[in-house]
Amino acid sequence: MFEKFGEVLYGCGSYDLIEVKPRLEYIARHIKFQSKEKWCKNEFVITVSEAADEFKCECGTSEHYGMVCSHALKVMIHLKLRELPVKHVLKRWTKDATDILPPEYLRYQKDHGPLKYSSRRHNTLYLLALDVVKLGDSNVEAYALAEEKLRHVKV
Ligand SMILES: [Zn+2]
Structure with missing residues (x-):
């Protein structure tokens, strides 16, 4: 997951942000939006909750894979968030993931001795x-x- 997150972070570099409503709504536009194929979506609207703890991007990656997308991450960086909001960190991607395994499988966890x-x-x-x-x-x-x-x- 750490590797995947690295890819998402790298992907941020391919987008420019357009502020629609300060701290609430942004558009992430691909830097090569004119050269990309027409069928390929180049812009994504990201909406931010008032507490800045929830980011919704129209690409739907977050809902689908449980991993924040480059577009939302770009906004988080823009807003100078120092860490991912809790709602965007699924338990299965964290160090605590082991305690959601049924007890009979715990011994197979790598970090379980x-x-x-x-x-x-x-x-x-x-x-x-x-x-x-x-x-x-x-x-x-x-x-x-x-x-x-x-x-x-x-x-
Ligand atoms: Zn997105």
Whole structure:
């Protein structure tokens, strides 16, 4: 996520801000807006809540991915916010994300110390299951097959 945020931050450099209503509404316009293809949207309206703790951009990236977009971040920087507003930091992107995992999976968190079950049988099964998860991620058919087989194994 840190890497993704870096990309978003880098993306800010491609936009100029136009102030519509001071501290409340801005337009982020791509610096090459005239050279970009016509079908490509070059301007995005960003609205800011009065407390400056919520930024809504018409690109919808934030709602869709839970990650702030370059346009809203550009406005945050313009307003000299020193950190991302809490509403824009999803728990799953934070260091506290572990406490939303069900307790039976906690031991698999990287930062949760050594595994309690360090037997060879456990490790073999665990690595095998991880391989199935990795393969299941490759496409829709693989996912369906992996899910079906895992469920079958579980019962
Ligand atoms: Zn946006």
